[in-house]
Amino acid sequence: MTPAQFSDLVWRTLSAPRDMAEWLLSLRLSEAVLWPAFALVVVLDTLFFQLLVMQAPDQVLLVPALASPVLYLALSALWLSGMILLVTGIGRMFGGTAQAQDVAVLVIWLMGLDALVSGLQAALVAVAPGLVQVVAMIATFAGIWLSVVFISVAHRFTGPFVAMFVLLLSVLGAGLVLGLALGFLGVSNYGMLQDV
Template identity: 35%
Template structure:
């Protein structure tokens, strides 16, 4: 079993996962951490992602009014809770929708893969920050590529998690899960007074 206890090992595994998502997902699932360690990892990636988001906002000098408005989103803690809720819903959507279509993955495995996906995109955020500081036009290209990479990794992760062989079926599962998450999140955010502009 490969040792991923060090940052260098994590970064190498992240690189290998981008190059071969299915093999990377299989390797990550082979570690099967205990539930307490799993949720500690969940908290760590939420905090790290929030910090990286704040750094990106600082180096790009974003305006005070971001994509979401409302008193609730002015607090970093509140933004962290929103992000944690998003990842939590993603885990359950991947698990429940996949199981509905005959998948065999467990909730803990779904959580582990979502955490790993989030870690990879924290690494992408670091690359984006460097690009903003060194070559700003490149940052926009990285953002576009990151969106494509996100869906590519997610589809492959779901396929490995649930033992699906058809990427078409996985794509349907992904769309259904995403739609359910968006509906639920929109209702929750609206109840908190958060407004997401549509134009």
């Protein structure tokens, strides 16, 4: 895939997310493709986030322990797998029809775009640091909107409201899992690793 083709896919995601979601699902990607894609986006997410942390730690680190690349990588993988399972399971509880592989394709693509946003932010720190938070805010709202559309397409919901509820419950569930994982690893309420 050339940079121009990739840019076109990103633009299609933003301009016609429903069509893009349908196209991604139509690829019927196998597990042999999804697992490497899963690993790739987790590594890219970790790499770009760590670059951002190195340049502007005060702007991005709510939990100082996440400055550890190994910890961040593990939590990123946990978050991604948790979202795939939760969006699939909760969506089916509300009448959705998506399989885990369907959801995986869409969630992996969205997380890949999120990783690129972190890379963009890392680049902006050097030339326009004031834009870092602006990009983060825009990306957050765009990510929510795209997630709702993608969930709606994957589960064949007729409207956005059920998809919004599924997304909310999935994020809360994944956040709870991450919180438990941080507690198990000995990260305090202040985000610092405790002596054990």
